[in-house]
Amino acid sequence: MYYMSIIPYLSASSLAPAPPRKVINSLIVYKGATSTTSPSRSLMPSQINSVSTAHRFSSNITSLVVYTDDFPDQPPIKFDYANFRRKTSVKTLKYNSTVEIVVQNTGIITTESHPMHLHGFNFYVLGYGFGNYVPARDAKKLNLVNPQMHNTVGVPPGGWVALRFIANNPGAWIFHCHMDAHLPYGIIMVFIVENGPTPETSLQPPPSNLPQCTHDPTIYESPTTNVGLSY
Numbered sequence: 673m674y675y676m677s678i679i680p681y682l683s684a685s686s687l688a689p690a691p692p693r694k695v696i697n698s699l700i701v702y703k704g705a706t707s708t709t710s711p712s713r714s715l716m717p718s719q720i721n722s723v724s725t726a727h728r729f730s731s732n733i734t735s736l737v738v739y740t741d742d743f744p745d746q747p748p749i750k751f752d753y754a755n756f757r758r759k760t761s762v763k764t765l766k767y768n769s770t771v772e773i774v775v776q777n778t779g780i781i782t783t784e785s786h787p788m789h790l791h792g793f794n795f796y797v798l799g800y801g802f803g804n805y806v807p808a809r810d811a812k813k814l815n816l817v818n819p820q821m822h823n824t825v826g827v828p829p830g831g832w833v834a835l836r837f838i839a840n841n842p843g844a845w846i847f848h849c850h851m852d853a854h855l856p857y858g859i860i861m862v863f864i865v866e867n868g869p870t871p872e873t874s875l876q877p878p879p880s881n882l883p884q885c886t887h888d889p890t891i892y893e894s895p896t897t898n899v900g901l902s903y
């Protein structure tokens with residue numbers, strides 16, 4: 673049984689709100705411990721922001737990390753580290769096809785849930801799991817009877833989510849993590865759903881007067897020429 677005590681130490685007190693100026697105490701009791709002696713209370717510095725105490729503590733930390741001695745001699749997974757290239761490619765879907773997506777989260781570095789959002793559709797959430805999705809093991813556990821319908825789903829850290837939707841909405845649709853900061857990491861893609869067999873299931877052609885993309889510098893560099901454009 674141990675006492676643990678915490679007293680605030682704030683090295684940038686002018687930049688951050690000060691925490692409560694009090695000692696917080698707690699007891700740690702090891703499961704199965706048999707000792708009946710009372711723990712002695714921790715000795716704490718007499719004041720907040722004791723620089724000498726903080727320095728003694730941080731400079732005496734040793735062997736806090738539990739480690740194994742099997743660091744590999746070679747990278748366990750090899751890929752083309754130097755020539756990895758981003759690609760601008762999309763996934764094309766036939767109209768009315770049934771699409772199943774398994775979104776696999778990783779357990780690498782700062783793991784967190786990613787709220788994956790699909791434009792243009794609702795999807796069914798057939799199942800969640802932790803670890804890697806293994807089709808032979810996990811596919812038979814999917815709920816094909818009464819799954820929830822969403823258009824955004826959190827993919828658990830180090831886990832997966834299985835989704836299905838029917839591609840019955842022609843167009844270009846983004847599927848992405850809804851934390852914008854994750855888009856540059858690449859957690860974003862696009863589905864292009866092809867037209868169906870009828871005018872009702874197809875995108876209408878753009879209107880004949882739809883402005884075309886242009887690099888004409890006179891349009892953008894002179895505010896006066898931005899007025900009165902005719903198409």
Ligand SMILES: [Cu+2]
Nearest residue numbers: 786849851854
């Ligand atoms: Cu994310």
